[in-house]
Amino acid sequence: MQDIAIVMGLNIFLESGRGRDMAEFLVLGAGMVGVSSALALQARGHQVTIVDRTGVGLETSYGNAGMIQVEAAEPYALPRDMVTLCKYAFEISNDVTWKLSGALQMAPALWSYFRHSSPEKHAKISRVHAQLTFRSTADHDPLIRESGSEHLIRHCGLVMLHRDDAEFEKAVKKAEFVMREYGVTSRIFDGKGYQQEEPALKKTPAGAVHYTQSWSCSSPGALTKAYCDLFVKRGGRFVTGDANTLQHSVSGWKILTRDGELHAEHVVIALGPWSPELVKRFGYRIPMVYKRGYHGHFNAPNSLQRPFLDVEHGVLAAPMVKGLRVTTGAALVPMNSELDTRQLKRGADALNEIIDLGEQVKEPQWMGTRPCMPDMLPLVGEAPNHKGLWFHFGHGHQGFTLGPTTAALLMQVMEGESNGLLSALSPHNRLSK
Template sequence: MAQSALVLGGGMVGVCTAWHLRERGYDVTLVERGVPGRETSYGNAGLIQREAVEPYPFPHDVLKLAQVALQRGNDVSYRLRDVLAVSPRLAQYWWNSFPSRYQISVAGYEALIRHCLIEHDRMILASGAGNLVARHGWKQIFRTVKGFDEGTAKALALTRRFGVESRILDSMELAREEPALKRTMTGAIYWESPYSVSDPGGLVGRYAASFTAGGGRILKGDARSLRTDGAGWCVDTVDGTVSGEQAVIALGPWSEVVTRMLGYRLPLFVKRGYHRHFGWKGTLNTPMIDAEAGVAMLPMALGLRVTTGAEFALRDAPLSTKQMDGSECLAREMLNLGDPVEATPWLGSRPCTVDMLPLIGQAPSHRGLWFHFGHAHQGFTLGPTTGRLCAELMNGEAPYIDPSPYRPSRFGRAAQA
């Protein structure tokens, strides 16, 4: 008789976990409150980032900290009341960003990122989603000589250390490759290996359809109803209560709601982000991100998607248009944008841990319960990679990469219910 599992959460991470379990013969029910791929996974930059071998650390540079504190830039914003509420976690994030500790996180992060294209390719092929994916990389563009010089040095270091592919473009080369740019930029780093996706939510939907075509089930339900059921777990859905021998919490920024109900006090927080689509008649040969200004410009099926950097705020705090307005102004300096497609910007939350590594593994205090969340900026990139790892651990297989950096028990008493 097939083993059974419940997967809670229909974003990229949850769908990929369900897909990999079903591939191993599990009877899998994925429980999602809405439509798979329409929450956090819908609102990202749509990049599968092979070059993202280093997670985003908390800044230690005094000038950068001052800029953030005074909210002088567009790349980082915050709500003071919310920052105070999560200050102990942000302090841990800052502590883990010191070089010696940060390099430990980099090692664990890179071990996952290096497999992202291979694992996505398997699922793209299985789901017939090739028409959504372009394999042309993206460009990191720079406004200042200082930023360009620092970015170039970092790119060359990453190439030497990790083998990621990049090409340096000076101002004239960038202008030739991207004639739609109105503003003269100092230069760019062309990251050649990553993929870009024209409909991020649509790609998750294709993966979900592949999962159901293979015999999996997707039901609408409330993850907060998760509870033990004999030796297994059950949850309530619109079609009644469903059970599984094992259960996976893959709820992204909502994971803490369920883990706290079960007695865990994990050091989690969110970074929020916004996007909006605009009509336009230009052409970009690749997506572009202006990291200095905190704005990304990405061709999508709905138009040109303009995104923001990070906002430190509680997940359910009211929407603020400040960063999105700033991103729109910056994008209009560079490209001929038309009117916005949506009436209001989209808002989502990135699920973060204080050591910048996801949680992947069995819950320390509950048999048959698995944690799979905390991917921060790279859930869209890493879903197939960590979905495979989680499924291997659940199935008792030898994992294809060392799972120890991601074990939930690394947080000690906070990971005990």
């Protein structure tokens, strides 16, 4: 299946576009999703300009955990059992923190998220999501090679490290299930076995599940920038501009940039968590769950063999160019909330119990927001009421993983293709008209 996916990815990104009508496109947003959109359009022969208010890969695509997650076949559901919800409510678990103001603002989206997290609905959603994650590495592969970014990628998988015996037993059963259901491969280690595999561990865990197909990137921001450099090298254009100046015009769309007013027949909205606010101006009310995350780098004396998630404490440790990056779970807070690094500090303290983190690197504190649709699937397709307005956002935790994959699917939609997968991602089928 992986070989088939590689061929699919190559065909998608390398086709010459012969026989298609060429058009001018604006892509708003220079994260992984936006840059991937621009590359896919360019591969079809279209004239493309990326517009961003800052630079390339400087938001969520800069600060994530750097994983291309084949193992993430099932998107993160909202727990429905009262024990876990109480842990979240009282912040006993480090997975989730929250503020009342954020919960109130997101209340409709959170309620919808809760409903979509029922076992029946989540199983149906996962069958769609798994089709995306399974091909993610294959769709990244040609871009990694053509952008000269192989040095940033390790084909090392991702480890789920468990400290609790009962939770480890559940994780083993889950690994067996996702192998049967989705073809996600893994290796199972008891605590002592994985401590031999990972010399940096100074304490024996209950056990570990090593998902083998996922890839790790040592600088996700640099990879996004390399993809954009490839886009520019191939004749694309990147300009600085404010997405809030976007207007519908007689000929299509226009926007103000430092290079003046730009016009195009089509525009792709790939602004991640900022997308709903922009499209609200055009009459679209898109509920979204905003999950803030933080990271910090540490001068760990011992390098990890592969990234791992400390499941009990909700933090992921991954080797990066700047040191060992510790990335947090979700903070349900308003977009304009002040920094609150308690989640990061608690996670780092917990990690220090099992590995030597070393001193934290002094740098500006990064934070980013994961744009999560309540039904846990990205919006990919044309806006219901505006010709030439394309939605490509709402990837939740998986924008870095799925950018090239959903960009390829967006091309299929633009070319008039129709199938069950495209229908499941379509704004026409998921938004009120």
